[in-house]
Structure formats: C-alpha cells, structure tokens
Amino acid sequence: MTAKIVHLPILLAGPVLRRAEPEQVCIWVACSRPVTIKAEIFRFDDELTIPNISKKNNNDEINNTIPIGLGSSEAIQLGERLYVGLVRVHPILRNKHTNHPTKKLSFPTDVLLAYDIELSYYDNISEGYQIKKIERLRDLGLLSGENSLVYNEADMDKPLPSFFLPGKNTLNIIHGSCRKLHGKGEDCLSIADKLIATSVSDLNKRPSALFLTGDQIYADDVAGPLIQHLTNYGIHLLGWEEKIQGISQELTTIGIGERQRLVREHAKFTSENASNHLLSFGEFASMYLLAWNIENWPSSYPEIGTIPRQMQKVYRKEIEQLERARRVIPAIRRVLANIPTYMIFDDHEITDDWNITREFHEAVCSSNCGKQIMTNGFAAFWAFQAWGNDPSIYNEKFVAKITDYLAKRGNANIEERKEYENFLLDFHGWSFYAPTNPPTIFLDCRTQRGYDSMNGPPILLNDEGLSSLLRLVKGIKYDRNKNYPLIIVSPTPVFGFELAEELQEYLASKSSVYKWDLETWAANESGFVRFLTFLIQVVAAQHCIFISGDVHYGFTVSASFKLFEKKHGKEGPSMSITQLTSSALKTTSFSKGLVVNEILGRLSQVLSSDKSVRVGWNTSNNTELSPTSMQIHRQKGGIIYRIINRILTRHDLGSIIQNTLPSWIEYRNILKPSGFHIPSLVITDNNIGLVEIAFNYNDEVSYISHQLLVHKGKNLKVHATKVIAS
Numbered sequence: 245m246t247a248k249i250v251h252l253p254i255l256l257a258g259p260v261l262r263r264a265e266p267e268q269v270c271i272w273v274a275c276s277r278p279v280t281i282k283a284e285i286f287r288f289d290d291e292l293t294i295p296n297i298s299k300k301n302n303n304d305e306i307n308n309t310i311p312i313g314l315g316s317s318e319a320i321q322l323g324e325r326l327y328v329g330l331v332r333v334h335p336i337l338r339n340k341h342t343n344h345p346t347k348k349l350s351f352p353t354d355v356l357l358a359y360d361i362e363l364s365y366y367d368n369i370s371e372g373y374q375i376k377k378i379e380r381l382r383d384l385g386l387l388s389g390e391n392s393l394v395y396n397e398a399d400m401d402k403p404l405p406s407f408f409l410p411g412k413n414t415l416n417i418i419h420g421s422c423r424k425l426h427g428k429g430e431d432c433l434s435i436a437d438k439l440i441a442t443s444v445s446d447l448n449k450r451p452s453a454l455f456l457t458g459d460q461i462y463a464d465d466v467a468g469p470l471i472q473h474l475t476n477y478g479i480h481l482l483g484w485e486e487k488i489q490g491i492s493q494e495l496t497t498i499g500i501g502e503r504q505r506l507v508r509e510h511a512k513f514t515s516e517n518a519s520n521h522l523l524s525f526g527e528f529a530s531m532y533l534l535a536w537n538i539e540n541w542p543s544s545y546p547e548i549g550t551i552p553r554q555m556q557k558v559y560r561k562e563i564e565q566l567e568r569a570r571r572v573i574p575a576i577r578r579v580l581a582n583i584p585t586y587m588i589f590d591d592h593e594i595t596d597d598w599n600i601t602r603e604f605h606e607a608v609c610s611s612n613c614g615k616q617i618m619t620n621g622f623a624a625f626w627a628f629q630a631w632g633n634d635p636s637i638y639n640e641k642f643v644a645k646i647t648d649y650l651a652k653r654g655n656a657n658i659e660e661r662k663e664y665e666n667f668l669l670d671f672h673g674w675s676f677y678a679p680t681n682p683p684t685i686f687l688d689c690r691t692q693r694g695y696d697s698m699n700g701p702p703i704l705l706n707d708e709g710l711s712s713l714l715r716l717v718k719g720i721k722y723d724r725n726k727n728y729p730l731i732i733v734s735p736t737p738v739f740g741f742e743l744a745e746e747l748q749e750y751l752a753s754k755s756s757v758y759k760w761d762l763e764t765w766a767a768n769e770s771g772f773v774r775f776l777t778f779l780i781q782v783v784a785a786q787h788c789i790f791i792s793g794d795v796h797y798g799f800t801v802s803a804s805f806k807l808f809e810k811k812h813g814k815e816g817p818s819m820s821i822t823q824l825t826s827s828a829l830k831t832t833s834f835s836k837g838l839v840v841n842e843i844l845g846r847l848s849q850v851l852s853s854d855k856s857v858r859v860g861w862n863t864s865n866n867t868e869l870s871p872t873s874m875q876i877h878r879q880k881g882g883i884i885y886r887i888i889n890r891i892l893t894r895h896d897l898g899s900i901i902q903n904t905l906p907s908w909i910e911y912r913n914i915l916k917p918s919g920f921h922i923p924s925l926v927i928t929d930n931n932i933g934l935v936e937i938a939f940n941y942n943d944e945v946s947y948i949s950h951q952l953l954v955h956k957g958k959n960l961k962v963h964a965t966k967v968i969a970s
Contacts, residue, residue, distance in 0.1 A: 252276035252325055252480075255384055257536045257577075259361055259393075261407055262330070262632025264584035265679035266350035269313060269333045269407075271361060272632045274533060276325045276481075278318070280364040283331040285313030288356040288406065312336065313351060313359075320643060322650050324483025326529060328627050330635055331361070353411040354447055358404040381405075391538075391574050393581040395444045405581040406444065410452040410681055413939065417680070418583070419455040420829040420932040421590065421735065421793025425535065426467035426565040427831025429930040430955040434572035436579045436932060438960065439953075451934065453680055454583045457793040458590025458735035459828075460629060461531045463621055464513070465592070466520035467562040468500045468555065469545035470534070477533075477540065478526020484653040486524035486620075490613035495524060500546065501555050507595075511614035512607040514758045515596035523617055525650065528624035536580060538573040569830065586678040587629040588686045590735040590794055594621040600702060600763050602695035615665045622668040623650070633686070634676040642671075675712050683720040684731040684791070687713065694771065701762050703771030704736065710778050717783050727944040729787040729822075729937075730779070737792040738765045738775070739801045739823040739912060741926055742856060773860060773908060776805045780819050787820045787945060787969075791935065793827035798927040798952040800824055800965040803912040808905050822967050824950045826933030855913045862907040917952065917963035927963050929954040945969045 258273035271283050314336050319329035335349035351357065360381055366374040381404065386393045393405045410416070418436050436454060443450040466474070475495045479485045485495060490510035498506070501519040508518070515521070522528050533540040545566075551559050591598040595617070599605050608614035623646050631638060649656060649664045656664065674688035692709030693702045705713070722730060732738075745764050752762040765772045779785045806818035914925045936949040948967040953960050 253539050254279070254363060254365065254379065255386075256326070256540060257533050258581070259359075259381075259405070260536070260580040260632065261359075261405070261582065261584050263586070263634055263679065264407060264409060266353065266409060267334070268315075269351065269359070269584075270632050270635060271315075271331045271333065271359065273319070273329050273331075273361065273363075274628075275319055275327045275329065275363065275365075277365045277367075278321065278327055279329065280316060280318055281329045281331050282316040282362040282364070283314070283333045284311040284360050284362075285333050285351065286311055286358045286360075286404070287352070288358055312357075320647050322529065322627060322647065323481045323526065326481040328631075330631055332635060333359070351409055353409045356406055356408050356445060356447065358406045360404055391577070393578050395441050395578075395582065405578075407582055407584060408447050408450065408452060410447075412681055412943070414448065415453075415680055415682075415935075415937040415939075416449070416451045417453050417455055417684075417791070417935040417937075418451045418932060419457055419733075419791050419793070419824070419935060420826050421457040422459040422592075422796060422828030422831055423456075423535070424459075424462045424465060424592075424828075424831040425470070425569045426562045427828065427930075428565060429568075429830060429832040431569050431572050431576070431830040432930045432932040432953065432955060433579065433829045434575045435953050435955070435960060436583070437572075437575040439934065440579065440582055451583060453678065453684075454579070454585040455678075455684070455686075455733055455791060456585065456587040457733055457791065457826075458588060459592040459794070460587055460589075461528075461535055462592045463522040463528065463531070464507075464515040464595045465517040466522060466531070467566055468520055468551065468559050469563050469566060470542070471500055471503075471520040472496075472546060473542040474522065474527045474530040474534070475524070477530040478524055478528075481529060482526045482650070482653070486526060486654050488523050488613060489616050490611070491523070495527075500551060500559075507613075507617070510611065511595075511617055512604075512611045513595045513597070513614065513617075514600075514604060516759070517596065521595065521617075523620070525620040525623055528620050529627070532624060532628040536573070537577055538570060541570055541573075584678075586633055586676075586684075586686060586733075588633075588688065588733060588735060589625055589629070589674070589690060591690065593625050593629075594618055594690075597758050597761070599690055599693050600761070601699050601757060602702075603698045604758075605693075605695070609669070615669060616661075619665045619668050622671075630674060630676075633678070637673055637676060672708060672712070675709075675716060677716050677720050680731070682728040682731060683722075684733060685713065685716045685720070686733040687735075689735055696768070696770070699757060701757060701764070701767035703768050703774075704734075704763070704765055705771070705775055710775070710782075713778075714782060722783070722785075727942055728939075729789050729945055730783065730785040731789045731791065731937075733791045734765075735792060736764060736794045737801075737823055737825045738772075738790045739803050739821060740764050740766060740795065740825075741797070741799055741914065742766075742912070744795070744797075744926075769860070773862075776819070777807060777908070780805065780807055780817050784817075785819055787822075789822045789824065789937070789948065791933075792823065792825045795825065796828045796831065796928070798826045798931045798933060798963075799925060800915045800917065800950045800967070801912060802915060802967050803910065805908065805910050807908050822948055824933060824935055824948075826931055826952055828930055829932060830930055832928065832930050856911075858910045858912070859906045860908050860910075861904070915965040915967070917965045927952045927954065929961075931963075 254276055256274040256276055260272040262270040262272050313333045315331045315333035317329055317331050319327035321327050335351050362380050364378050367377050368374055381387050385391060423433060439451055491506055503521045504519040507513040507521045545563055548556055548559055597604055645667050672691050676686050678684040689704040692706055694706030695702055745766055748760050752760040779788060801823035803821040804818055807816035809816040931952040931954045934951040938946040940946045946969055950965050952963040
C-alpha cells in the first residue's frame with residue numbers, strides 16, 4: 245500500500261481557465277478546504293499597474309491595478325477535503341463617469357488579458373483556534389519557480405496567467421484527445437505549452453481555445469502503480485470509504501490487477517483492460533487531480549516485490565511511462581491556466597465500450613454495480629469537466645442533487661440511491677456550445693445513441709440528440725444565410741479513414757464489436773446519412789467543420805455530401821465538409837501504427853484510394869433498386885466509386901445515376917500532410933492538432949490549416965495540411 249496521506253495543499257488543482265466570452269470568464273479550482281474564491285481580470289496594456297499585482301509590503305497588499313472584471317463564489321463541498329469552485333467573472337465599470345452608463349459591459353476582444361485569484365479560508369493553527377488566510381497566486385507559489393503558471397518573454401515580463409478573446413479575423417484552436425497517463429510515448433498536451441510560450445503577445449498566432457475532445461482520463465485502463473494511491477487518496481478526500489454494490493470486498497483490500505473479473509461479473513462492463521478500473525467517486529476525482537497537478541501524485545509506488553511475478557514486466561513499463569507523464573504535468577497545468585478550455589467525454593471517462601450496443605446498455609443498466617460506477621463517473625465528469633463548459637446548463641437543483649447525495653457519506657437508503665443514479669443516468673444535457681467566433685457545438689455522442697439491433701453498431705445521435713443539436717444551433721443564432729461555417733466537435737470522426745474503418749468492420753464481423761470498437765459513424769450507414777441529411781435539410785448548413793479525436797491517429801479530410809430530389813429528378817442541396825482529427829495525446833500502439841500508417845496509409849496511396857465517391861439510395865423508399873444487389877468490384881482512374889460499400893467504375897457510376905437517381909452522393913478526399921519523406925495519409929505518433937481558420941471580408945472561410953504536431957526527441961515535427969475554400 246502507498247504511504248498515508250498526511251498533508252494536502254490548499255489548491256488541489258487549477259486554476260483552469262474555462263468558458264470565456266465578452267460577457268463572462270469562468271475560472272475553475274479544486275481545493276482541500278471550504279474557500280471563498282475571488283477573481284480579477286486586468287488588461288496588460290494598462291500603464292504601471294500589472295507589475296504591482298500580488299506584491300506585499302508589511303503584510304499590506306499593494307494593488308494599483310484597476311481590474312476590468314470581478315467575480316466571487318463559494319466552493320461547493322464534494323467531500324470532507326474536496327471542494328470545487330467555479331468563479332464567473334463579469335466586466336465592471338472602471339470609471340463612474342463613463343459616457344455610456346447604460347451600455348452593456350463586455351470584455352474587449354483581441355486584447356491581452358490577465359487574471360489573478362484570491363482564496364480566503366480558515367486555517368487551524370492550534371486546537372480550537374483558527375486564523376483567516378487570504379492567498380493569491382503569488383502566495384501559492386504559482387507565479388514563479390517550477391510550478392509557475394506564467395509565461396515570460398525576453399522583452400516583456402508576464403507576471404500573471406494570460407489569455408485573450410478573439411475577434412473575427414482568424415480562429416486558432418488547439419485540439420486533442422485520449423490522454424492515458426501510462427500510455428506509451430510523450431504527452432503531447434505539453435506541446436500546447438510551447439505553442440503558447442512562443443506567441444504570448446502575438447495574438448494573431450496565439451491559440452485562443454483548447455478543445456479536449458474525449459478520454460481526458462482513462463477510468464478503465466488504470467496503471468497498476470497508481471490504483472492503490474487513487475483508492476487511498478479518494479478516501480482521504482471524501483473522509484469515508486464507498487461501498488460498491490455487488491462487490492463484497494472493501495476497495496482497500498482489492499489487490500493490484502484484481503478488478504477485471506469484478507467489473508465484468510458485477511458491473512457487466514466489457515473493457516479488456518479493466519484490471520484496475522476506477523470504482524468509487526473518490527477514485528474518479530483523484531484521477532482528475534493527478535492528471536492536472538503534480539502535487540497529487542504519490543511520493544512512491546508499491547514495491548515491485550509486492551506485485552505478482554507475471555505482472556512485474558508490465559508494472560515496470562507502466563512506471564516508466566508514468567514518470568514521463570509526471571515530468572510534464574507542471575507544463576500542462578500552465579496550459580490549462582492560460583487558455584480557455586472546453587471538454588466533452590468519450591467512453592473512457594466512464595468505461596471502454598460505453599453504450600457501444602443495445603446489449604451493453606441494457607446489461608449495465610440492469611446492474612446495480614454498473615449503475616453506481618457510471619454515476620460516479622458522471623458526477624466526477626460534471627465537477628471536473630462539464631461545469632466549466634457552460635455553467636448556465638447546471639442550475640442549483642442539479643448541483644444540489646450531487647452535493648446532497650455525497651454529503652450522505654455512503655449512508656443513502658435504496659430509494660435515495662436509485663433516485664440519484666437515475667437522475668444522472670437519465671440526464672442528456674451534456675452537449676453545449678463554446679463561444680468561439682464563430683461558435684463551436686460540442687456533441688454528446690454517448691448518452692443520446694440509438695440502436696437498430698442488439699449487437700450491431702449504434703446510431704451515434706438519435707432523435708433526442710438531433711433535437712439537442714437543433715436547440716444549440718438556434719442558441720448560437722446560426723443563420724442559414726450567413727457565410728460562416730458550422731463548427732462541430734464530434735468525439736468520433738464523422739468522416740474517418742475509410743480503409744481502417746473497413747478493416748475494423750471486417751474484423752468485428754469475425755469476432756465482436758467490443759473487441760474492435762465498432763462504433764464509427766459510418767458503421768451505421770442509416771444513422772450516418774440521417775445525421776448529414778439533418779444538417780443539410782433542417783440546419784441548412786452549407787459548410788461544416790468537424791473536429792474529432794478517439795481513433796489514435798490523426799488526419800484531414802475534405803469532403804462534400806449532396807442530396808437528390810427524386811420527385812423533381814434533379815440535384816438537391818449540398819454541404820462541403822472538412823474533417824480535422826487529432827489523436828492520441830498519449831497512448832501510441834506499435835501494432836496499430838504499423839497497420840494503420842505503414843500498411844493502410846501507404847497502401848491507400850498505391851491504390852490511389854485517398855479519393856472516393858459513395859452513392860446511396862434510401863432503400864426503404866425505393867423498391868426498384870437495392871444497394872446490396874450491386875455486385876460490381878472494379879476500380880479505374882485512381883478513384884473508387886461505391887454504392888454503400890461496392891466499388892464501381894466511372895462509367896458504371898454515370899449510368900446508374902442516369903438510370904436510377906440516387907438519394908445522396910458523397911465525395912471524400914483524405915489529404916496528404918507534409919512532414920514525410922514518403923508521405924502517408926495518417927499520423928500514428930502521439931499528436932496534438934493546431935487549427936487555423938481564416939476568414940475573408942465576407943465572413944467566408946478563406947482557408948483551413950491543420951497542423952499535427954508530434955515530439956521527435958527534443959524537437960517538434962509538424963505534419964501540415966491546408967484546405968483552400970472553393
């Protein structure tokens with residue numbers, strides 16, 4: 245077992261800069277005590293003011309800076325030693341003699357801003373005696389030294405964390421997914437630290453938002469050297485040990501690597517890497533705290549001699565990779581403090597294969613154990629990720645449901661437990677929009693799924709999900725006549741790497757959907773087509789940019805999707821599509837890299853299958869033609885033509901369209917990135933994406949640049965593609 249936790253820092257994690265827009269800026273923290281959190285926002289161009297922030301003289305604070313924004317809030321209690329707080333900072337009048345007293349206040353755009361926070365709390369200095377403490381970032385040791393949140397440039401000292409709100413000219417976004425602490429390779433989220441550091445004051449180049457598009461933690465695939473620390477740390481944070489329904493053992497008595505059978509039998513989970521699966525709310529919370537602050541890491545790991553001999557080789561490798569992750573945690577903490585960050589879950593925040601089939605969904609929801617673990621994952625996701633995306637989604641009733649239940653310290657009765665679990669499991673309001681310019685919609689593609697069979701691939705967005713999407717589209721006032729693109733974050737790529745997805749489908753047909761994660765958009769053809777048709781017909785989107793992760797390789801696709809009006813016998817509306825995919829931040833696989841990159845990526849170029857056309861008929865409305873009747877498998881001219889998944893020549897395609905008008909036609913082109921001596925279509929190294937969307941004077945997209953950055957020793961390698969608007 246790990247050593248007993250004696251001392252906790254007041255600031256367990258953060259500050260993390262969350263939703264940021266002209267009307268408000270949200271700052272998130274996790275603390276070990278009840279605190280009042282105050283935050284101030286400043287302009288960097290104010291004369292002679294910034295250098296004095298947080299300096300003290302004779303214990304009296306000197307602060308000549310006039311803030312342009314103020315906010316405060318009380319942290320909410322999740323455990324005896326776990327409090328989380330979200331401060332919503334609003335613009336304030338700096339001059340009472342303003343010429344526009346009734347004008348709506350807002351933070352300026354395209355101006356470098358800074359912020360400081362202040363924590364007020366009571367500290368026990370002796371038995372029965374408390375003293376009130378007030379600490380700012382400087383007092384917490386976060387403005388200098390190894391844990392500094394500050395970026396310094398040679399010509400300008402930056403004494404506080406900074407950010408900016410972009411105007412309309414260019415949108416620069418960092419995005420990535422799949423960050424497993426013991427995954428192989430370097431943690432590419434740390435590259436974001438270098439990107440910000442080299443462009444602190446250059447707002448034309450500095451990224452203005454960070455999109456984390458899924459698997460920010462791995463709840464199922466947890467490193468053996470960490471699991472006992474996570475258990476003990478979670479108990480210490482909460483002040484009580486959670487009992488898991490159906491599992492007779494106490495969490496502290498479960499050995500390293502002994503949870504696979506427990507979660508399979510009692511929770512009905514299907515993950516094949518669940519030997520150290522997170523179970524309790526305290527464990528989930530501890531995993532987030534480790535991911536974002538080095539101070540929450542264990543001082544040592546359990547001795548390898550205490551580990552079963554057959555596990556020792558893997559255990560050593562996990563320690564090696566964990567130490568690589570630990571080294572860059574301060575850089576990642578600095579990143580999260582200096583860029584507005586938006587997060588959506590994928591499966592690993594709960595468990596691998598989460599809702600992959602109707603069979604999975606029904607089995608887990610019929611299990612008390614499975615429901616309890618999922619509920620713990622949801623509560624932790626809300627507290628550490630979702631709350632800061634858009635706090636207006638979660639009213640006081642929602643927050644009270646979680647805090648009141650956790651306050652029962654495991655003593656809730658059966659009815660209270662069921663009510664709490666059903667409340668979170670039935671909540672489908674996780675989708676949101678980020679206030680980028682133009683706005684970005686983040687889709688929850690896990691809790692709003694549909695199924696047309698027990699074991700077949702899912703529809704990633706059902707009717708409820710499409711309705712949620714439409715509400716968000718209306719909320720951002722997306723005007724069908726505007727030239728702006730519709731930007732959507734889908735954790736799973738909507739337009740994937742076709743050869744890899746086809747291989748995935750083939751292998752799943754020979755074994756199971758669980759083993760090969762068959763939950764791509766294209767795997768359920770009807771759901772895929774319905775989603776795109778909805779965007780064209782209901783949303784009236786003309787250009788859609790999808791930003792995704794999940795698949796553990798990166799690529800860029802340019803595509804279009806066109807509908808046909810059969811009643812009038814002519815072409816209907818169409819939508820141009822750009823798919824930007826970056827994955828994984830930290831979890832490379834040699835075998836997957838070999839298959840996807842070196843075999844499929846190279847083979848696709850030999851076959852010239854980087855371009856494809858698919859033609860389809862909605863067979864339910866067409867009795868004359870069934871796509872399955874097409875048995876032609878030919879290739880010509882470097883382009884693959886297909887009906888559903890059938891290959892046709894150019895002549896065959898033309899004659900079929902002429903004889904029988906299709907329902908839709910899709911053109912797809914996966915772009916070759918620079919950065920290779922022999923270019924491949926996909927990047928299988930750990931990578932992070934940097935997106936630049938440039939607009940012309942008509943607010944139309946001028947071009948989209950997508951750079952996938954990877955670590956190569958001490959250097960960065962850039963694989964770049966550019967999509968020029970037609």
